[in-house]
Amino acid sequence: MLLVHLILGLFGICCVVPLIMVISISFSSESAILSTGYRLLPVGLTASAYSHIFDRADQLIAAYRNSIIVTAVGTALGTAIMAGASYALSRKEFRGSLVFTFLFMFPLLFSGGLVPTYILMVRYLGLLDSYWALILPFLVNPWHVFLLRAYMQSIPQDVVESARIDGAYEAQIFTRIIVPMTSAGIAAVALLLSLLYWNDWYNALLYINDAALAPLQFWMMRVMTNIRFLLDVDTLVGGDVMMVEDLPNETARMAMVVLAAGPMLIVYPFFQRYFTKGIRVGSIKG
Amino acid sequence: MWDPLIPTDNGRVAELRLRKRSFFGRHNIEFLLLILPALAVTIVYRYLPMGGLVIAFKDYRPGIGIAASDWVGFQNFEFFFASDQVWNVTRNTLLYNLAFIVTGTVTAITFAILLYEVSSRSAVKTYQTLFLLPYFLSWVVVGIIMYGFLNARLGIANPIIERFGGTAVEWYADPRPWPGLLLFTNVWKWSGYNMIIYYAALMGIDPTLFEAAEIDGAGWFRKVFAITIPMLMPVAVVMLILSLGRIFFADFGMFFQLTQQSPLLLESTDVINWFTYRALIELRDYGMSSAIGLYQSVIGFILIIVTNWAARRMSGNESQLF
Numbered sequence: 001m002l003l004v005h006l007i008l009g010l011f012g013i014c015c016v017v018p019l020i021m022v023i024s025i026s027f028s029s030e031s032a033i034l035s036t037g038y039r040l041l042p043v044g045l046t047a048s049a050y051s052h053i054f055d056r057a058d059q060l061i062a063a064y065r066n067s068i069i070v071t072a073v074g075t076a077l078g079t080a081i082m083a084g085a086s087y088a089l090s091r092k093e094f095r096g097s098l099v100f101t102f103l104f105m106f107p108l109l110f111s112g113g114l115v116p117t118y119i120l121m122v123r124y125l126g127l128l129d130s131y132w133a134l135i136l137p138f139l140v141n142p143w144h145v146f147l148l149r150a151y152m153q154s155i156p157q158d159v160v161e162s163a164r165i166d167g168a169y170e171a172q173i174f175t176r177i178i179v180p181m182t183s184a185g186i187a188a189v190a191l192l193l194s195l196l197y198w199n200d201w202y203n204a205l206l207y208i209n210d211a212a213l214a215p216l217q218f219w220m221m222r223v224m225t226n227i228r229f230l231l232d233v234d235t236l237v238g239g240d241v242m243m244v245e246d247l248p249n250e251t252a253r254m255a256m257v258v259l260a261a262g263p264m265l266i267v268y269p270f271f272q273r274y275f276t277k278g279i280r281v282g283s284i285k286g
Numbered sequence: 287m288w289d290p291l292i293p294t295d296n297g298r299v300a301e302l303r304l305r306k307r308s309f310f311g312r313h314n315i316e317f318l319l320l321i322l323p324a325l326a327v328t329i330v331y332r333y334l335p336m337g338g339l340v341i342a343f344k345d346y347r348p349g350i351g352i353a354a355s356d357w358v359g360f361q362n363f364e365f366f367f368a369s370d371q372v373w374n375v376t377r378n379t380l381l382y383n384l385a386f387i388v389t390g391t392v393t394a395i396t397f398a399i400l401l402y403e404v405s406s407r408s409a410v411k412t413y414q415t416l417f418l419l420p421y422f423l424s425w426v427v428v429g430i431i432m433y434g435f436l437n438a439r440l441g442i443a444n445p446i447i448e449r450f451g452g453t454a455v456e457w458y459a460d461p462r463p464w465p466g467l468l469l470f471t472n473v474w475k476w477s478g479y480n481m482i483i484y485y486a487a488l489m490g491i492d493p494t495l496f497e498a499a500e501i502d503g504a505g506w507f508r509k510v511f512a513i514t515i516p517m518l519m520p521v522a523v524v525m526l527i528l529s530l531g532r533i534f535f536a537d538f539g540m541f542f543q544l545t546q547q548s549p550l551l552l553e554s555t556d557v558i559n560w561f562t563y564r565a566l567i568e569l570r571d572y573g574m575s576s577a578i579g580l581y582q583s584v585i586g587f588i589l590i591i592v593t594n595w596a597a598r599r600m601s602g603n604e605s606q607l608f
Contacts, residue, residue, distance in 0.1 A: 004400045005409075011397070012416035014474060018431045019419065021442070025434065038434055038442050085324035088317040095314050100321055104328060109531065110587045112335025113579025114562050115572055119341070120334050123348060140327040170316035199424035202539060206567070217426045224430060224546065250440060257430050264422045269415060276414060279479065280486035 019265075026050070026255035033250050049251035053259070060259070062212055063219035066131075070215055071197040074135040079190045082140055083182075086148035087174045091160070101149075104142050121207060133207035134215065138196045144189045147278060151185030152178055188278025191271050198264055216260050223256065342580040346572040362573035363581070369574075371561060376534075379557045382465075383533045386472050391522060393473050394480035399514055401481065402488045414485075417478030428471065429543035458546060461554035468555070471544060472537075480525070487521045488514065523597050531590030534558060534582045558582060 021040050025033060029044035036043060053060060088094050089101055127133035155178060163173045179186065204218035214222065268275065342362055344355045366372055397417070404410050420428070435443045436457035444454040455463060491513070499509050536557030545551045558578060565575035 001403065004403045008397065008400055008404070008413050011477070012413055015416050015419045015478070018435075021434060022431055033440065038440050040442075081323040081327065084320040088321040091317065093313065094317040095311075097317075100325065103325065107328065107332035109590050110336065110583055111332065112338055113576065113583055114559070115566055115576035115579050116335035116338025116341065117331070118566060119338060119346070119348075119352070119572070120331075123351065124334075125330075136327070136331055139331070140324045145324065164313075170313060170320060174320065195422065199422075199426075201424065201426050217424050220430065221426045221543070224426075224433070253430065254434065257427050261423050261427045265419065268418075268422055272411075272415060272418075275418075276482050279482045 019261075022254045022257050025251055026258050028251055030251050038250075049255040052252050053255055059211075059219060060256075063214055063216045066213055067198060067216040070131055070134045070200075071194050073131070074138060074197045075190055075194040077135070078139045078141075078144075078193050079186060082145050082189065083148055083179065083186055084174060085140075086145050087152055087178050088170075089145070090149045090152035090155075092157075104140075104145050108142050118206060128207055129210045129213055130207070131213070134197075134200065134203050137203050138193060138200070141193075141196075144192065148182070148185055148189055151182040155181055184274050184277060187271060187274040191268075191275050192278065195264060220256055220260055223253070339576065339580050339583070341572060342577040344573065346576075348572070358573070362577035365571075365574045366577050366581070371556065374553065375556050375558045375561045378554065379534060379536045379559075382468065382536065382557065383529070385465075385469055387526065387529050387533075389469060389473050390476055390480060391525070393477050395484050395515070395518060395522070397477055397481040398484035398488055398518075399510060401485055402514075414478070414482060417481060419478070420475045421479045423475075425539035425543040428475065429546060432467075432471070432544055433546060458548045459550045461551045464545070464551055464554045468540065468544065472540065475540075483525070484518055484521060487518055491517050527590060527593045527597055530593045531586050533589060534586050536560070538563065 017040070021038065024040060024042040025038055026049050027042045027045055027047060028039070029046045029048065032043035033039075085100075085104075089097050089104075091097065121127045121133055121136070125132075125136075127136070159177060159181075160173055163177055168176070199217055200215065201217035201221050204213075204215050205221075208214055208218065211222075338352060341352055341355065343357060343359060344352070345358045345361075346352060346355045401410060401413060404413070423431075433441075435441050438444070438454075438456065438458075441457070443457070448454055457463065495513050496509055499513060504512065536559045538557070538559040541555050541557050541560055542563075545555045562575050562578045562582075565571045565578065569575075
């Protein structure tokens with residue numbers, strides 16, 4: 001038993017230590033970090049890195065706004081249309097449900113891949129530098145559809161049937177009965193989906209050239225690239241680190257990570273129940 | 287199912303059941319309307335690109351579109367297979383994915399079995415919470431954290447190595463340590479998520495099985511290998527089929543972000559998806575890039591069909607994907 005806790009505890013520490021390090025550095029003073037290197041505990045406790053970021057906050061605020069818009073619209077829209085489709089797919093009396101289920105599943109087995117998708121988005125849909133280029137890719141995901149369908153299949157046929165006898169439209173049955181009864185599953189999918197949107201940088205890398213539209217993760221990636229580029233130049237010309245000092249410095253970079261990853265990590269424990277249950281239902285029935 | 291022996295509400299149930307039989311009956315039209323938005327998105331975003339795969343056989347020029355571009359037969363494939371990087375990226379992709387499947391499955395199952403031994407509910411929940419933390423971080427964030435450990439000026443790793451008498455490593459210039467680093471990071475990021483899947487399967491095992499085995503004098507290891515692992519096989523096989531179907535697809539974000547795109551590491555960190563990305567975005571070579579994509583998709587499709595068929599042959603109907 002002790003061995004069990006030892007192994008699990010050790011891995012648990014591995015999971016949490018990097019985060020502690022990031023938070024510690026973000027609350028350390030820049031000069032202390034530069035003289036001692038990164039540490040696991042804050043040296044010279046201060047919040048100056050955060051005030052430093054917020055002093056020049058225009059880009060950060062824009063990046064936050066972009067991420068929030070994309071995450072909110074994408075999650076709401078995606079959850080709604082996937083839930084609607086899942087309700088139809090979950091009903092045996094829906095003629096054609098097998099064909100449609102297959103249509104949703106097949107892209108898991110075979111896909112067009114990067115280039116045709118890129119050409120479709122850029123040339124035929126004209127979505128370069130548009131929020132929709134960031135929203136469309138995750139909007140409908142076969143896994144989420146199957147997860148919701150599994151939840152909805154568990155609702156007894158009698159419930160649906162009795163509502164039909166009372167003359168309800170399917171859309172009414174869906175919104176008044178099915179959605180409230182499967183709210184746990186819908187919450188799980190909304191959480192999974194919002195995580196996909198919030199953590200996305202790949203679609204921005206492909207479709208966003210306008211810096212004003214960059215979402216948070218993509219903006220961070222750009223900052224890292226710039227720092228690295230200047231450091232390379234710096235070592236090449238053998239100069240001191242003067243150029244680098246204008247950039248978000250060591251502590252500010254970690255403060256940036258805290259601000260980007262923080263919202264998800266703070267929200268998640270409140271929804272952990274839905275989340276773990278969602279993974280389970282999805283893996284067993286889906 | 288409708289049971290004619292149960293009295294119906296003045297026959298309207300029977301009437302409804304008759305009406306819905308038609309594909310274009312009232313209820314079916316309503317179902318179709320509900321499914322339409324998601325279906326439209328799927329057709330546009332997932333099916334149209336499949337048609338676009340024809341550009342693998344074309345000399346695509348963005349100015350004139352797909353239809354007007356010239357056919358060039360297998361020329362794009364020749365370019366790809368003639369490139370000296372094709373062997374390297376294919377080997378890296380396959381080996382990394384195989385190693386990820388093996389290490390990922392073994393650690394996830396081990397953690398699930400260990401967690402099953404923990405009886406306190408709050409301890410179980412705490413471990414789950416901790417193990418899932420990495421799952422919530424984007425590869426960008428993980429890349430920055432890794433940079434915090436490894437960077438040459440301030441990183442934590444080199445001072446520790448030096449304290450134990452080793453020599454400092456130029457992490458972002460030396461490809462040799464990277465297979466190990468990537469393997470570890472992959473396990474670190476996904477173990478929690480996969481553990482929950484296996485743990486859920488464990489919770490479904492009838493506990494009397496273990497009690498019976500105990501009465502027969504089975505020890506802990508005996509129970510694990512005779513009951514737990516066989517009971518986990520159906521789930522493991524499904525996960526295996528899925529990952530084998532993706533074996534030619536690398537987790538692009540991982541390789542791209544963790545290495546900080548350092549060109550010095552490509553020998554051991556370049557993968558097919560990254561190669562495709564460079565061919566498209568940097569070289570603007572649409573033809574070759576989509577030829578690689580088609581090669582990936584077709585092999586992935588064949589693998590998933592074959593493994594699914596093999597799983598069905600070996601273990602009956604319980605552990606197959608479709």
